[in-house]
Amino acid sequence: xxxxxxxxxxxxxxxxxxxxxxxxxxxxxxxxxxxxxxxxxxxxxxxxxxxxxxxxxxxxxxxxxxxxxxxxxxxxxxxxxxxxxxxxxxxxxxxxxxxxxxxxxxxxxxxxxxxxxxxxxxxxxxxxxxxxxxxxxxxxxxxxxxxxxxxxxxxx
Numbered sequence: 001x002x003x004x005x006x007x008x009x010x011x012x013x014x015x016x017x018x019x020x021x022x023x024x025x026x027x028x029x030x031x032x033x034x035x036x037x038x039x040x041x042x043x044x045x046x047x048x049x050x051x052x053x054x055x056x057x058x059x060x061x062x063x064x065x066x067x068x069x070x071x072x073x074x075x076x077x078x079x080x081x082x083x084x085x086x087x088x089x090x091x092x093x094x095x096x097x098x099x100x101x102x103x104x105x106x107x108x109x110x111x112x113x114x115x116x117x118x119x120x121x122x123x124x125x126x127x128x129x130x131x132x133x134x135x136x137x138x139x140x141x142x143x144x145x146x147x148x149x150x151x152x153x154x155x156x
Contacts, residue, residue, distance in 0.1 A: 024123065038124030038147025040106075040132070041073030042066050042080065046113035047102055054089045055098050060135060062112035066100035078132065078145040104140075105133035121147075 025035045044064040045051065052059035068082035069075040083097025103111050106120045107130050124130070126149040133142045 021122070036126060037150040038121055038126050038128055038130070039150035040075050040080075040121070040130075040145060041070035041148055042075045042082065043068045044103065044114065044117065045096065046115075048113075051089070055087045055096060057087075057098055058138070060102075060138060061104060063102040063104040063135065064111055064114055064117050065096075065098070065102055066134075067097040068100070074145050074148045078143045080132065080134065080143065080145075081136065101134040101136050101141075103132055103134045105131075107131055121150075126150075 028035050044066050047059070047063050047065040049059045051065075066075070066080055066082050069080055080103075081099075081101050083100040085097065085099045086095040087098050088095045103117070105111060106117070109116070109120045111117050111120065124147055126147050128147050129144050130147060131142060131144050133140060135141075
């Protein structure tokens with residue numbers, strides 16, 4: 001689909017999804033009118049060596065830095081921790097909560113960035129149990145989490 005703001009030609013923003021995704025979600029769209037994916041109730045950022053340097057934290061391996069967990073949400077119930085210290089980046093205009101867990105695997109799939117995180121949850125459903133592997137204070141730990149329903153603002 002292309003959004004064209006008017007006039008001649010297609011000047012605008014293009015949207016597309018892979019045909020494999022379309023084929024997988026069409027039955028659910030027909031049945032429910034929407035796709036209901038699973039969710040881990042966290043806020044997170046891709047942890048890269050550059051970001052770790054800016055935040056003055058150790059970089060052990062790629063993953064997603066958990067900056068916060070939703071109170072009483074599935075991540076908190078599974079024992080995941082969000083950041084508890086704020087650090088400035090760039091010119092000090094932005095700050096990020098650090099000190100939280102770094103998720104490195106979900107259900108055995110390596111998570112190197114936020115895109116990997118969304119990809120691994122792409123085919124999930126609320127109520128499914130997923131295993132999370134994470135770093136806490138430099139040590140590898142794991143927990144199981146029951147996925148919640150993905151909030152509307154993240155339904156894409």
